[in-house]
Amino acid sequence: MDPVRNPYAPGAGQRPPELAGRDRELAQFDVVLERVAKGRPERSLVLTGLRGVGKTVLLNALRSQAIQRLWGTGKIEARPDQSLRRPVAAALHMAVRELAPRHRNPDRIDDFLGVLKAFALRDQKPAKGTARWQPGIDVPAARGRADSGDIEIDLTELFSDAASVATDVGAGIALYVDEMQDIPPDDVSALCAACHELSQTGAPLIVVGAGLPHLPSLLSSSKSYSERLFRYVRIDRLSREAADLALTAPAEREGVAFTPDALDALYAAADGYPYFVQAYGKVAWDAAPESPITVDDVKVAAPEAEAELAVGFFGSRYERATPAERDYMRAMASLGDGPVPTAEVAKSLGRAPSSLSPARDNLIKKGLIYSAERGSIAFTVPHFGHFLRSQPA
Ligand SMILES: Nc1ncnc2c1ncn2[C@@H]1O[C@H](COP(=O)(O)OP(=O)(O)OP(=O)(O)O)[C@@H](O)[C@H]1O
Ligand SMILES: [Mg+2]
Numbered sequence: 531m532d533p534v535r536n537p538y539a540p541g542a543g544q545r546p547p548e549l550a551g552r553d554r555e556l557a558q559f560d561v562v563l564e565r566v567a568k569g570r571p572e573r574s575l576v577l578t579g580l581r582g583v584g585k586t587v588l589l590n591a592l593r594s595q596a597i598q599r600l601w602g603t604g605k606i607e608a609r610p611d612q613s614l615r616r617p618v619a620a621a622l623h624m625a626v627r628e629l630a631p632r633h634r635n636p637d638r639i640d641d642f643l644g645v646l647k648a649f650a651l652r653d654q655k656p657a658k659g660t661a662r663w664q665p666g667i668d669v670p671a672a673r674g675r676a677d678s679g680d681i682e683i684d685l686t687e688l689f690s691d692a693a694s695v696a697t698d699v700g701a702g703i704a705l706y707v708d709e710m711q712d713i714p715p716d717d718v719s720a721l722c723a724a725c726h727e728l729s730q731t732g733a734p735l736i737v738v739g740a741g742l743p744h745l746p747s748l749l750s751s752s753k754s755y756s757e758r759l760f761r762y763v764r765i766d767r768l769s770r771e772a773a774d775l776a777l778t779a780p781a782e783r784e785g786v787a788f789t790p791d792a793l794d795a796l797y798a799a800a801d802g803y804p805y806f807v808q809a810y811g812k813v814a815w816d817a818a819p820e821s822p823i824t825v826d827d828v829k830v831a832a833p834e835a836e837a838e839l840a841v842g843f844f845g846s847r848y849e850r851a852t853p854a855e856r857d858y859m860r861a862m863a864s865l866g867d868g869p870v871p872t873a874e875v876a877k878s879l880g881r882a883p884s885s886l887s888p889a890r891d892n893l894i895k896k897g898l899i900y901s902a903e904r905g906s907i908a909f910t911v912p913h914f915g916h917f918l919r920s921q922p923a
Pocket of ligand 1: 542544546550579581582583584585586587588808
């Protein structure tokens with residue numbers, strides 16, 4: 531079929547042609563927005579799940595929901611070794627700019643921007659010879675608020691000032707944090723504390739997060755009350771029904787159908803993982819000479835999809851690992867697909883567990899594996915074990 535009209539979109543954070551199987555989460559978040567706007571106590575959402583399961587896409591959809599309610603919104607993507615200061619400042623700057631035109635008192639906005647600038651500029655020691663970074667804010671930095679240098683105090687003050695600007699215009703602010711597991715430990719603890727403080731005052735600012743499956747345990751070890759602060763929503767594979775809808779709805783809009791056994795074969799191949807659904811859907815479309823797309827088209831297309839996944843989805847991640855880290859992952863893969871005890875991995879490599887800690891920790895830092903239950907680890911990438919087993923050693 532015409533590749534130009536191919537609707538499927540395997541990508542990172544790319545909006546799918548049909549956001550399938552996420553109605554519950556969208557409805558839940560509507561309630562959160564409504565309650566927070568009314569000053570009612572409410573826990574924010576934190577989405578967790580494996581790579582390619584649709585966390586970023588859903589986070590973006592939740593952001594659209596807040597924008598529809600005329601909230602101010604901003605988004606950051608956390609990175610290891612990067613302090614939250616600049617990205618949070620930039621995101622809140624954007625959020626408040628969305629609210630500013632509706633504010634009756636421009637001085638209040640300027641006051642807030644002064645605090646925001648002070649927050650952003652605090653704590654920076656510019657490297658020799660480089661210019662001091664300047665946030666694009668025209669007002670002078672304020673003094674004595676959100677600039678103590680203690681990130682916990684500063685975030686709390688900044689959030690509460692941002693929330694009060696939102697209160698003035700009868701709206702709220704939502705700050706979206708993707709790859710939340712990558713926030714440095716001090717900052718994550720400060721972020722939880724600031725959210726905690728705000729939730730107690732009923733201020734209309736919420737943090738909505740997304741990250742890998744171990745994010746809840748990271749947050750609880752940072753602040754024990756974080757499980758009462760956030761509602762963890764596990765984003766998982768799509769059900770058969772949702773996966774079919776993800777394929778058929780966009781096709782239908784182009785006047786194209788699937789035979790039932792083509793859908794069976796696609797579900798078997800993609801296993802309900804949204805990224806795979808898009809990847810297999812895309813090649814099946816291109817392979818089919820005409821509508822409906824048949825099981826034979828899927829069979830012809832599948833090797834191409836697998837080859838593309840091997841290079842893009844799996845290969846690009848595998849490339850990021852050092853030889854020692856690759857050995858570690860191969861050992862994991864040889865033990866099965868679920869979480870595997872780290873002690874077993876060490877045994878299969880014939881090494882002392884402690885000697886493998888650097889490889890394991892680096893793989894966690896690179897986001898390739900995560901520590902599941904106590905003492906065991908798992909791949910963050912679905913079907914990664916299968917991919918490794920099919921690679922020549
Ligand atoms: N609900 C859905 N229905 C159909 N397709 C989806 C859905 N959610 C995500 N996708 C598709 O899956 C792909 C991956 O989504 P996304 O980038 O949001 O995953 P992710 O969980 O953020 O992955 P990572 O952990 O690697 O960042 C996208 O190309 C998107 O089009
Ligand atoms: Mg993502």
